[in-house]
Amino acid sequence: MSNHISRRTFLAGMSAAAGVATVPPHLFAAPLNAQASKSANLPIGFSTLGCPAWNWNKVLDFAKEYGFTGVELRGIEGNMDLPACPEFSSSRLEQSMKDVAGRGLHISSVDSSSSMHESDPQKRKQQLDDARRFIDLASKLGVPYIRVFGNQIEGTPDEAIARVVSSLRELGDYAGPKNVTVLLESHGDFTHSPMLREIFEKADSPHVALLWDANHTYVQGGEDPEYTVKQVGKYIRHTHLKDSVGKGNDSHYVLTGRGEVPVKRQVQMLVDIGYKGYYSYEWEKVWHPDLQDPEIAFPDYARVMTGYLKDARAHRHKLQVG
Numbered sequence: 352m353s354n355h356i357s358r359r360t361f362l363a364g365m366s367a368a369a370g371v372a373t374v375p376p377h378l379f380a381a382p383l384n385a386q387a388s389k390s391a392n393l394p395i396g397f398s399t400l401g402c403p404a405w406n407w408n409k410v411l412d413f414a415k416e417y418g419f420t421g422v423e424l425r426g427i428e429g430n431m432d433l434p435a436c437p438e439f440s441s442s443r444l445e446q447s448m449k450d451v452a453g454r455g456l457h458i459s460s461v462d463s464s465s466s467m468h469e470s471d472p473q474k475r476k477q478q479l480d481d482a483r484r485f486i487d488l489a490s491k492l493g494v495p496y497i498r499v500f501g502n503q504i505e506g507t508p509d510e511a512i513a514r515v516v517s518s519l520r521e522l523g524d525y526a527g528p529k530n531v532t533v534l535l536e537s538h539g540d541f542t543h544s545p546m547l548r549e550i551f552e553k554a555d556s557p558h559v560a561l562l563w564d565a566n567h568t569y570v571q572g573g574e575d576p577e578y579t580v581k582q583v584g585k586y587i588r589h590t591h592l593k594d595s596v597g598k599g600n601d602s603h604y605v606l607t608g609r610g611e612v613p614v615k616r617q618v619q620m621l622v623d624i625g626y627k628g629y630y631s632y633e634w635e636k637v638w639h640p641d642l643q644d645p646e647i648a649f650p651d652y653a654r655v656m657t658g659y660l661k662d663a664r665a666h667r668h669k670l671q672v673g
Contacts, residue, residue, distance in 0.1 A: 394629045395656050396421025396459050398591070401634030402645040403429050407438045407447065411454050417650050418657070421459035421629040422451070423589075424494075426637065433461060434484045444491060459496070459629040460534065460562070460589050461489040466502035467518040467535070468511055475518065482522050482533070490529035496589055497526070498534050498562050501541035501550070512546065516553045523556035534562035534589055542572035544582035551586045564591040564633070565617040570602050576617040584624045591633035592617065592656070604635060604642055607655040615659045622663035630656055 396419055399410055406428055414422050427436045438447045451458060465482035469475040485497045499522070504511040515535070522533045537547060547561060561583055568579045580587075594610035595602045607614055618630065632652040636642050 392420065393418070393657060393660050394421060394627075395419050395632075395653055395660070396423055396629040397632040397634065397645075397649050397652065398423040398425045398462070399427060400425040400462075400638075401632065401636045401642075401648065403637045405645070407450065411450055411456060413645075413649065414456055415454040417653050419649075419653060420455070421457050421631060423459045423462060423629070423631050423633075425462040425633075429637075431464060433463075434488045439488055439492070448492060458492055458494045459631055460498055461485050461492065461494050461496070462498040465499045467499055467515040468502045468505055468540075470505050470510075470514060475514075479518060479521060483525055486522065486526045486529060486531050486533070489531045493530075495530070496532050496534050496560075496562075498536050498589075500538050501535055502539040504540040508546070511540075512550055512553070515541070516550055519550070519554045519559045520556055523554065523558035527556075527558040532558050532560055532588060534560055536562040536591070537564045537567050537572070542567045542574075544568060544572070544574060544579045548582050548586075551583070560588040561586040562589045562591065563587045565614070566591065566593045566595060566612055569612050569617075570595060570598060576613060576620045580620040580624060584620075584626075587621070587624075587626060587628070589628050590621065590626075590631055592630055593633055593635070604639065606643060606648060607632075607652050615662070618656070618659045619663040619666060622660070622667050630660065632656070 397414070399405070399422065402410060402413075403426060405413070410422060410427070424433055425431070426433065427438060430436050433439065437443060463482055463485040465478045465485070467478065469478050482497065482499055489495070489497050501515045519533060519535060526533050535541070535547070535550065541547060551559065551561065563579070563583070565576060565579070568574045569576065592614055593604055594607045594612045594614050595604045596610045597603060621630070632649065634642060634645065634648045634652070636645060642648065
């Protein structure tokens with residue numbers, strides 16, 4: 352697998368970045384420390400997919416400064432092959448773990464590009480071998496999750512599901528003894544919750560679960576969050592949250608709360624089922640360079656998500672006390 356960005360080919364025909372309005376930075380970037388005090392200790396995180404130009408220390412410093420408690424690893428300075436990043440070499444791994452802990456942060460997930468759909472035996476082996484590298488890294492870092500994709504349906508849906516199930520079960524068996532769970536993201540051709548539920552039921556592994564990209568199931572899958580959570584809520588261990596306007600390949604991302612995705616309702620659904628994981632912001636700056644810079648988008652997300660979480664928790668508490 353290439354050490355650098357490889358998804359551009361997949362997105363070459365998409366116009367997701369087109370039409371994103373330019374927003375003056377002063378409208379959204381809260382003063383340092385003020386934002387952190389508002390969102391402190393809430394399970395709010397961001398993916399490094401949104402800050403491809405930042406080095407390791409800037410990622411961690413920014414997370415701490417703006418009150419994030421989780422950082423999801425999806426590349427460092429454009430290098431998507433995380434096990435090969437110098438920050439995680441044998442000589443620097445211990446210091447990198449201290450860098451995270453010293454700022455009061457947690458790594459929420461280590462995200463691979465591994466796809467479980469491959470029908471070619473050699474390609475399948477390569478994908479599973481790569482996923483194992485990420486499992487090994489997560490284990491060394493003490494991170495509970497890695498992300499993989501189902502990605503594409505090749506052949507019939509039943510054939511594709513069978514391949515994904517087999518691959519997930521195999522990775523789950525490898526990850527379990529290392530205290531890691533393999534998360535299949537709702538992504539690509541796998542954004543419909545009945546199909547996802549079937550996969551998890553058939554995989555039947557305590558070390559396999561769901562990374563709910565709530566934008567994908569709503570925009571690509573056409574599902575209301577209530578329906579999705581009813582179908583697969585018990586499998587959700589991690590989330591990707593982001594707002595957008597438009598449908599299908601005509602959609603493009605916007606700052607949280609400015610689009611058409613019911614992000615606040617998605618958060619309420621997660622709170623209502625007792626979800627304990629991170630509310631992670633996947634701002635796809637790597638794939639869509641024209642998106643707002645992370646210096647604008649990340650603090651804005653922290654502010655908006657803090658409000659959403661506080662409102663959702665207050666609503667749940669009100670229902671509980673009657």
